[in-house]
Amino acid sequence: MRHPSPARSQTAVVSPHGRSRSGPRKWRAVRMISLLAVSALAIAACGGGTGSSDAGSFDPTAILKYGVPGNPTSFDPRLSAPLDPVFLDVVYESLIKRSPAGELGPGLATQWTFSNDNKALDLTLRQGVVFHDGTPFDSAAVVASLEAFRKSGAQAAALKPITKVEARGPSAVHIEFSAPSGYMLNILASEPGMVVSPKALNSPDLGTKPVGTGAFQLTSLVQGKVTFTKFDKYWNAAATSIGGIEMTVFADEPTRLRAVVSGQVDGTTIGPGQEKEATTNGLTVVKGPNAQIDGLLLNTGDPIFSKPLVRQAMMYAFDRKAISDTLFSGNCTPAVQPFPEGLWPNVPELNNVDKYHDVAKAKDLLAQAGYPNGFSTELVNGPNTTYTNLAQAFQAQLAEVGITAKVKTLEFNQMVSDRRTGKFSGAVSLLQVGRPDPSQFVTDFYLPGGSYNPGNFNLPGVSDLLAQSRASGDEKQRQAPMRQIFTNVFDAGPTVIPVCSVIWVAAFKKGVTGMQVPKFGDYDFASIKIRR
Structure with a gap:
């Protein structure tokens, strides 16, 4: 656009x-x-x-x-x-x-x-x-x-x-x-x-x-259920094809999928690894790429993660293909940068991720950082099955390079709060990288004072490149400075360690x-x- x-x-x-x-x-x-x-x-x-x-x-x-x-x-x-x-x-x-x-x-x-x-x-x-x-x-x-x-x-x-x-x-x-x-x-x-x-x-x-002015208005909000009814005075009410929405909370994907199969709900998002189960049960699957990544958010306010060599080491610690194949049936595209192929800020030179799983190199970088025997840390994650499993996979792969990670599962709203306020060392996260604009990801994660930059990570030159990219609405003009930002951050050891680009999947x-x-x-x- x-x-x-x-x-x-x-x-x-x-x-x-x-x-x-x-x-x-x-x-x-x-x-x-x-x-x-x-x-x-x-x-x-x-x-x-x-x-x-x-x-x-x-x-x-x-x-x-x-x-x-x-x-x-x-x-x-x-x-x-x-x-x-x-x-x-x-x-x-x-x-x-x-x-x-x-x-x-x-x-x-x-x-x-x-x-x-x-x-x-x-x-x-x-x-x-x-x-x-x-x-x-x-x-x-x-x-x-x-x-x-x-x-x-x-x-x-x-x-x-x-x-x-x-x-x-x-x-x-x-x-x-x-x-x-x-x-x-x-x-x-x-x-x-x-x-x-x-x-x-x-x-x-x-x-x-x-x-608001939307097509539906809220009628009920209780723990576990939110209901909406069609707003008859909506300016385009004739184009609204249903009478309302009832949203029911199921914390994990297997439970949500069972709810659709049983008829308790009409549809829901599911994990990419559940697609076969959904189609076997006669459901319609909707899926496609979107601007979200699964990865690990590091708090540079933690003295360990403030060191660029540690962050660089962690980039080489993860076997992204194994994670995608095992946890997502191959439907989470391995990635070492926030934006996947097909989105304009994507850096082509970083799309070949095979070379970024190197246990020996990760150990060498840790030694250079002053941790020849590794270190201990804590990873927090949300309550649903995908991120519990992902945290455990991260834990196992970090152990291979000498990092001992304790995994702590938080209730959903607590996870949101802690991630914003910096009450974590590492957070296993699903991150929306393109909303409201791709450049906002830079502001939130890579600039001092950013909403998700509690350690005030700061890299010289990023602000100037960001201003260049934001000046125009033309993606072709915006592309070069944005790509340079992500290249520079990657070289400095990113505060967000991407693992894979998410495929959005839902079953109806x-x-x-x-x-x-x-x-x-x-x-x-x-x-x-x-x-x-």
Whole structure:
């Protein structure tokens, strides 16, 4: 996808594909919706969705029963965790819409224009939209949400480049940035761009009583179950194909899969190694690559992991192919960098991972770091089966190079909290590397003050390269500085030790169609159809 570049005219408008075009022609949201519908059908036909063969026989009042690994951390976007969009996308909408396939298009903003230097952005807002509490959506609501998100919470870092937000009429918002920020469309297509009802924004209950403009509204939130019902006043309610969603928590993948087989739920995400079991039981499997990795997050606040040679040694400790074959049936692509092949920040020179499993070299690097006999540490992991098994695999392979790792399993929300606050030495993690924008991964993990950089790891030159990559929205212009960042960090001993790029896999009962692979963690439940 491409966005307006600094070379474009100030009067450029955005086409349905996210590309800028000079001239007065205005593209309307209805055309974008049509194109997205065609795109969704094409994706389904290629195996990226559950298909559409049952079109015309679905029940628009049916409730989708969907299995999830845990309760939401919070429905307040300022307090949400990286894996919460599966809940947030149900009730909120962002200013820019990003489809599950990763394409940008009109959301709560139908048009946008960057200034010539990409330091200002003007948004034209969708009209006729109301929040779940009946409050009309307008520019004042957008300004209120952006200003609140800038002040504190999980989205503040992503919105830090914003210096000014102002309403310029009921349906117009003007945003200014401290530096050229063509990449900001991706930010506004994620949690930082979600708009909360002004009446609910400062409510202490927002975390459990969200008020957005989305296709569904929350009706019940208890431990182990979250339910939503269709919002009849949704601006595109006619395109919503189900009557509601019931999300039930099952902490581990085997239990979730059994719930689908037994009919307790209609669908859920499963482990890549469970695909054969799912198809054997007559389920429809949806799978595809997405911007997530499994790996080990190191806290450089720990004196041991502050040493580059130790981090370099750990890069050579893991047999990634064995982990993929054993734990994921080969469906987790071995990787030593955050972004897989096919995503623009990927560094081609690092795609051959075979040479990065070398026990002798790992031991030699540890000796150079002052640990000829290795050292002891602790790895924390979340409660589901995949990460318990992954932690045990890491433990066994680290032992081969002389590192004794104690494994500690944490409850889901405790794992999220400890990872953010730095109460760990090593964390076995699933990391979303492309949301809200690939450059945010750099800010969060590689820059001092980053949300997931408790040890304040800092490498000279990264900030300058990041600024170069963020100036433009054109991926071709952004690619070289981003690749250089990942090359430099790799050479210095990364704080994130990737093991494999995740293949997203879900299983559904026959008759449930329309689910698309969320490439960057964006979910569209409104397009799912159910035949009862």
